Amino acid sequence: MNKIIQLCAGGTWKGKTPSSRIAAYEEVLGFRFPEDYRNFLESMGSGHKNGIEIAGIDPNLSSDFNVVCRTVLQKRGYRYFPQDVIFFSDTGDGGQLYLNPKTGQVGEVFAAPPKGITDRIVAGSFLEFLEKSFGEN
Numbered sequence: 001m002n003k004i005i006q007l008c009a010g011g012t013w014k015g016k017t018p019s020s021r022i023a024a025y026e027e028v029l030g031f032r033f034p035e036d037y038r039n040f041l042e043s044m045g046s047g048h049k050n051g052i053e054i055a056g057i058d059p060n061l062s063s064d065f066n067v068v069c070r071t072v073l074q075k076r077g078y079r080y081f082p083q084d085v086i087f088f089s090d091t092g093d094g095g096q097l098y099l100n101p102k103t104g105q106v107g108e109v110f111a112a113p114p115k116g117i118t119d120r121i122v123a124g125s126f127l128e129f130l131e132k133s134f135g136e137n
Contacts, residue, residue: 003127004040007134011049017041017057025057033086034104036127052133055088099126 022041026032033041046056085098085107095110106123123129 004036004130005043007130008040008044008049011044011047011134013047014045014056016043017045021057029086031084031101034099034101034126036104036125037086037088037099040126040130049134051092053089097122097129 019038019042022033022038032038040054041056044054044056046054048054084102085100087096087098089097091097091108095108098107098109099105100107104125105121106126106129108120108122110118123132
């Protein structure tokens with residue numbers, strides 16, 4: 001968790017999320033968050049840094065900072081997007097970043113109706129995504 005706090009330093013974050021609340025959101029979504037994303041939620045909550053917004057758990061359900069809102073209410077209604085992932089950010093150019101709860105990988109998906117979707121893996125884990133996004137290159 002210290003690595004996550006270090007990488008997120010200097011960003012604007014909503015603050016810590018209690019593990020009991022995280023568990024309740026996992027129940028709503030129907031899967032457990034990968035451990036590194038759980039650690040992010042517990043320490044940062046949601047917010048942004050360097051122009052990258054990361055959805056987490058925010059009491060305002062209409063907020064883009066709320067992972068349940070992004071995953072369930074917004075993205076699962078799009079038939080071209082995968083239904084079993086956690087959407088946590090957008091790319092600013094029409095793409096969506098997601099976390100696969102089964103593999104822990106971070107992917108990027110673009111809808112291209114009627115052709116379907118373009119989907120690619122951008123990081124092997126949420127922590128690797130943070131390192132690529134916020135770490136020193």
